[in-house]
Amino acid sequence: QNVFVDKPAFPEYKVSDAKKSKFILLHFSTFKAGWDWLILLATFYVAVTVPYNVCFIGHDELSTTRSTTVSDIAVEILFIIADIILNFRTTYVSKSGQVIFEARSICIHYVTTWFIIDLIAALPFDLLYAFNVTVVSLVHLLKTVRLLRLLRLLQKLDRYSQHSTIVLTLLMSMFALLAHWMACIWYVIGKREMEQNNPLTWDIGWLHELGKRIESPYYENNTLGGPSIRSAYIAALYFTLSSLTSVGFGNVSANTDAEKIFSICTMLIGALMHALVFGNVTAIIQRMYSRWSLYHTRTKDLKDFIRVHHLPQQLKQRMLEYFQTTWSVNNGIDSNELLKDFPDELRSDITMHLNKEILQLSLFECASRGCLRSLSLHIKTSFCAPGEYLLRQGDALQAIYFVCSGSMEVLKDSTVLAILGKGDLIGANLSIRDQVIKTNADVKALTYCDLQCIILKGLFEVLDLYPEYAHKFVEDIQHDLTYNLREGHESD
Numbered sequence: 001q002n003v004f005v006d007k008p009a010f011p012e013y014k015v016s017d018a019k020k021s022k023f024i025l026l027h028f029s030t031f032k033a034g035w036d037w038l039i040l041l042a043t044f045y046v047a048v049t050v051p052y053n054v055c056f057i058g059h060d061e062l063s064t065t066r067s068t069t070v071s072d073i074a075v076e077i078l079f080i081i082a083d084i085i086l087n088f089r090t091t092y093v094s095k096s097g098q099v100i101f102e103a104r105s106i107c108i109h110y111v112t113t114w115f116i117i118d119l120i121a122a123l124p125f126d127l128l129y130a131f132n133v134t135v136v137s138l139v140h141l142l143k144t145v146r147l148l149r150l151l152r153l154l155q156k157l158d159r160y161s162q163h164s165t166i167v168l169t170l171l172m173s174m175f176a177l178l179a180h181w182m183a184c185i186w187y188v189i190g191k192r193e194m195e196q197n198n199p200l201t202w203d204i205g206w207l208h209e210l211g212k213r214i215e216s217p218y219y220e221n222n223t224l225g226g227p228s229i230r231s232a233y234i235a236a237l238y239f240t241l242s243s244l245t246s247v248g249f250g251n252v253s254a255n256t257d258a259e260k261i262f263s264i265c266t267m268l269i270g271a272l273m274h275a276l277v278f279g280n281v282t283a284i285i286q287r288m289y290s291r292w293s294l295y296h297t298r299t300k301d302l303k304d305f306i307r308v309h310h311l312p313q314q315l316k317q318r319m320l321e322y323f324q325t326t327w328s329v330n331n332g333i334d335s336n337e338l339l340k341d342f343p344d345e346l347r348s349d350i351t352m353h354l355n356k357e358i359l360q361l362s363l364f365e366c367a368s369r370g371c372l373r374s375l376s377l378h379i380k381t382s383f384c385a386p387g388e389y390l391l392r393q394g395d396a397l398q399a400i401y402f403v404c405s406g407s408m409e410v411l412k413d414s415t416v417l418a419i420l421g422k423g424d425l426i427g428a429n430l431s432i433r434d435q436v437i438k439t440n441a442d443v444k445a446l447t448y449c450d451l452q453c454i455i456l457k458g459l460f461e462v463l464d465l466y467p468e469y470a471h472k473f474v475e476d477i478q479h480d481l482t483y484n485l486r487e488g489h490e491s492d
Contacts, residue, residue: 024101025090032090039083042075046121047147047177055184056229084118120145164288168281175277179244182266183236186259190236193256194218204255210235244270294332299323318388325448326383335381344377351376358402358452361425363473363480371466378458384408384445390426397437397485399453400427400477406449410483412441418483419446428486429478430456439485 025032049072087110091099100106190207202208211217211226218226227235239252243266254263286293302323306316335354339347352359355376364372382401384390390401393412403424410418420426420443428437437456463470478484 023089024103024106025086027091027093027099032086035083035086044173044177045071045075048180050147051181051184052233055188056233084115084122087114087118117145117148117151121148164284168284168288171277171280171284175244175273178269178273179237179240182240182244182269183233186236186240186262187232189258189262190232193258201256206235206239206252206255206259207232209255210252240266243267244273246270291332295327298327298332318385322383322385322388325385329383329450348373348376351379354381355379355452357404358454361402361480363425363476366472366476367469368466371462371469374462374465375454375459378455378462380453380455382451382453384449384451386445386447388445390443390445390449390451391439391441391485393439393442395439397428397439397456399455400425400459401443402426402452402454404450404452406445406447408443408445408449410441410443410485417441420482424482425480426483426485427477427481428484429481430459430474437486441485443485 088107089103090106091101092106092109094100100109187207190205193201193205194207196202207226208218210232214227214231216225216227216231218224226232235252242252243263254260299320302319306319311319339350342350352373358379359372359376364375367375380399382390384406390408391397403420403422403426405422407422408420408426409416410420426443428439430437463473
């Protein structure tokens with residue numbers, strides 16, 4: 001039987017006895033992940049356009065239609081028809097850890113959680129623009145309910161927390177989004193200050209000052225003229241970003257009491273954002289370069305070791321070359337250290353997968369799955385650089401070696417006895433009573449070689465546990481070895 005059949009890519013979450021319904025979408029499927037990203041983009045679009053329309057378009061009496069009506073309707077269809085319907089047919093994980101497939105349970109769960117918010121957020125406000133209906137500010141304010149969908153976005157951020165680049169992008173997007181929202185509020189404050197026609201403040205507000213600076217002043221009791229919406233928005237965004245990231249530059253400044261209060265709040269929020277966003281950004285960037293930093297730390301430790309112990313140049317070069325090459329293979333990850341805290345059951349499955357190339361040799365065809373699982377725990381990976389000796393003549397043989405890649409030569413008295421390559425097995429014929437096996441030749445790497453080695457001490461322990469396989473193994477290994485290194489053995 002083949003013990004290396006691929007397992008499902010996703011955990012089953014106790015679904016063996018679950019009652020399944022037709023046309024149910026798995027919440028961890030690739031399609032659902034892609035759909036969630038599409039909804040994420042649509043949510044960001046809503047988070048940008050809704051405050052802008054409420055604060056800018058909502059105050060423009062001449063704007064009864066907008067150029068973004070088509071895209072807004074498309075987003076509404078996405079929310080109404082697609083997202084809500086899919087949520088009614090998408091599995092979820094219960095508190096007990098079981099994946100729920102039953103349609104009725106899914107509907108009840110969705111209705112009692114996010115359905116009301118999704119329904120309000122999906123109300124087709126933008127169809128009013130499509131039919132040229134005059135829109136009042138109240139309708140724009142109702143659309144701010146859509147921003148509640150950001151709560152669902154925050155709920156899903158945890159699943160991407162291990163992807164530093166994604167988290168960094170989302171954090172910076174949230175910061176830019178906050179600046180956009182505050183720019184909209186800043187514009188509303190300036191507009192309200194002018195509409196009040198207070199003789200003490202009507203001509204010193206930031207919008208009035210902006211109009212005079214760009215030679216587009218207000219007239220007719222501040223109802224006509226003034227800067228365009230585009231210029232006002234850019235100036236407002238410039239002010240909020242400069243206030244959030246520093247203390248501003250003064251070319252767009254707060255003059256009235258309301259503007260000064262808002263500026264104070266902006267600076268306080270900016271200080272908080274520096275701690276939350278930019279503190280996390282620093283940690284994320286450090287995490288992105290942590291492996292690079294560890295490499296240089298270990299390289300420095302190695303060079304300090306060489307310097308303190310006055311190692312010769314040739315030995316120094318061999319150490320550095322070995323370290324750099326092995327790092328490029330395993331990226332500094334010690335698999336044995338990483339797996340030691342896992343339970344034996346899981347560790348056996350992992351090591352079987354990692355070492356399946358050697359365990360699929362004909363030598364192990366008769367071994368039971370339990371035997372292979374136990375044996376896999378005693379298989380280690382090794383590496384040999386060109387010119388390095390894997391074994392010297394007369395050394396005690398500690399393992400049986402399998403060449404995964406590269407080429408090696410077997411030498412005795414400077415005579416090449418064999419050339420070994422990928423798929424070759426090096427070791428000695430075994431006896432259960434063996435204590436020490438000494439090698440009869442040198443084994444030297446010609447190129448960079450990746451090896452898997454079965455530790456003999458562990459191998460004997462496994463054969464003691466499975467005596468029915470031990471005799472078969474002892475018989476077969478004599479024929480499966482590419483080169484027998486036992487001292488006294490005459491090679492063909």
